[in-house]
Amino acid sequence: MSQKTTTKTTYHIPVGPIHPALKEPVFFEFEIDGEKIVNVDVKLGHVHRGVEWASRKRNPIQILYLAERICGICSYCHPAAFTLGIEDAADIEVPERAEYLRVIQGELERIASHMLWAGVAAHEIGFDTVLFLTWEMREKIMDLTEFLCGNRVTKGIMTIGGIRRDITKDMIPQITKSLDYLKDNFEKIRHIFLDDKTVKLRSQGAGILTKDDALRLCAVGPTTRASAIKKDVRVDTSYFAYGDLDIDYITPDILTGEVNGDVYDRIIQRLLEIKQSIDLIEQCLDIMPNGDIVSEPNIPKLLNQLKKVEGEGVGRHEAPRGEVFHYVKLTGEDTPFTWKVRAPTYNNILPWIPMLKGEQIADIPIVAASTDPCMSCTNRVGIIKDGNRYELNKEELHRLSVEKTRRLMR
Amino acid sequence: MGFSILPKVFSQMFKKPWTNKFPDKYQPSNTTKYLKAVGDGEVKINPPIPTPPGFRGKIIYDKEKCIGCKLCIKVCPCEAIEYKEKDKKIRIYLSRCCFCSQCNDVCPTKCLKMGDEFLLADSDPYSKGLIVE
Numbered sequence: 001m002s003q004k005t006t007t008k009t010t011y012h013i014p015v016g017p018i019h020p021a022l023k024e025p026v027f028f029e030f031e032i033d034g035e036k037i038v039n040v041d042v043k044l045g046h047v048h049r050g051v052e053w054a055s056r057k058r059n060p061i062q063i064l065y066l067a068e069r070i071c072g073i074c075s076y077c078h079p080a081a082f083t084l085g086i087e088d089a090a091d092i093e094v095p096e097r098a099e100y101l102r103v104i105q106g107e108l109e110r111i112a113s114h115m116l117w118a119g120v121a122a123h124e125i126g127f128d129t130v131l132f133l134t135w136e137m138r139e140k141i142m143d144l145t146e147f148l149c150g151n152r153v154t155k156g157i158m159t160i161g162g163i164r165r166d167i168t169k170d171m172i173p174q175i176t177k178s179l180d181y182l183k184d185n186f187e188k189i190r191h192i193f194l195d196d197k198t199v200k201l202r203s204q205g206a207g208i209l210t211k212d213d214a215l216r217l218c219a220v221g222p223t224t225r226a227s228a229i230k231k232d233v234r235v236d237t238s239y240f241a242y243g244d245l246d247i248d249y250i251t252p253d254i255l256t257g258e259v260n261g262d263v264y265d266r267i268i269q270r271l272l273e274i275k276q277s278i279d280l281i282e283q284c285l286d287i288m289p290n291g292d293i294v295s296e297p298n299i300p301k302l303l304n305q306l307k308k309v310e311g312e313g314v315g316r317h318e319a320p321r322g323e324v325f326h327y328v329k330l331t332g333e334d335t336p337f338t339w340k341v342r343a344p345t346y347n348n349i350l351p352w353i354p355m356l357k358g359e360q361i362a363d364i365p366i367v368a369a370s371t372d373p374c375m376s377c378t379n380r381v382g383i384i385k386d387g388n389r390y391e392l393n394k395e396e397l398h399r400l401s402v403e404k405t406r407r408l409m410r
Numbered sequence: 411m412g413f414s415i416l417p418k419v420f421s422q423m424f425k426k427p428w429t430n431k432f433p434d435k436y437q438p439s440n441t442t443k444y445l446k447a448v449g450d451g452e453v454k455i456n457p458p459i460p461t462p463p464g465f466r467g468k469i470i471y472d473k474e475k476c477i478g479c480k481l482c483i484k485v486c487p488c489e490a491i492e493y494k495e496k497d498k499k500i501r502i503y504l505s506r507c508c509f510c511s512q513c514n515d516v517c518p519t520k521c522l523k524m525g526d527e528f529l530l531a532d533s534d535p536y537s538k539g540l541i542v543e
Binding site: 154299 | 414466485486515524
């Protein structure tokens, strides 16, 4: 009997830029063989907003609020990284109490972001009851944020050389109440996500990112730590008050004893980080010293001081999604000469390709969501000339890069 | 794990809902008429949840105290503040304001203050309720 040979063909399925399964505009092109994904191509640049360009006509205090609007969920980490950059360039010393307060705000943001992610992940696998359960808990954190900062989302709490609002003694009971609520209910969330059969079926073995791939593609944040790479800016550089706190790298093998680098591990990773953040806030409340919260309360004086600064600074902060990187150059003018933002999702896009290869079409949303992507933060380059969109090839991009380096060095 | 959501469902059935029915328990059949009735004082609205202390809402401007130093204009991130040359006072366009309260911090005479009013939606960005002067 002769075997019948058929020519196998693969199909191309475009997903996005606007698609019901995606929260933000990003374009995927999948090469599909049956139900299996053979190859993936990702295209970005659909939500470029020219934030860095807008900074050229603003002074550093105004940029704080512009930076806050790069991302809604990370509305603290962008101003924080920018402030670190400015403080690096201008050699501003920050009072010790402010450093602790900054840690508290940063960790609160991490809890809110990871809770939000847990809800979205449950929604992506069609488990909407859990979405409402997690977001009910997240609501307490949002109320606490409003209580501490004056608004739920755009916190407006960072300032150059300190922080804008203090935590007084009479505010501490409210904070501990909210944290206790979280700790009491944490077991419930842990039980749902880690013991439930449905979640396990969808997440175990899906979207595997091996340690080698994570290292090679420079993944950051929980995505890389879930693949057992110990990379955390809080521990590596000990900025703010992290050096004084009891903090260590968190990897999923603390709980399970093994690392697979799949979606399930990324869920464990984020749940463990919520627990770590609660612990860090409690430590800060315990050992926070008294004193000033801002080094220079007179803002016009601070702006005049920054006007004279010539130099460049780098700010790195561990955002909920990973390392956020800001570069600022001041040349003795009102406005910074340049400001460059590198959001964590930028690093976490390429790991999508090894994660998605070999998966099924139905796994696309959960695998894509498992890195907690934030497209609006990431889109920094988009070239529109004469109303047309140009894609830059490698040589041209390299040429532009060299040109920019030379321009900056001048 | 069985039906672990059931206890939650039963307890929620007998609990008061979290949602605050604002501005009314049921949606009015005609919004314009409803708003008019509220304006005339015929219908009372269900009050919103009170804001926490330190909330950043609509700016309150004390015109008498203002010395016209323009510092608030210098730090405003969204250029919401206009300087009135004639009487050396400021005008704040709330449709542009981002409620950061930076102008409050910088003001040397403390004539600006964040209020707790937040119901500021309007179809006209230059309506009377959205301009503070």
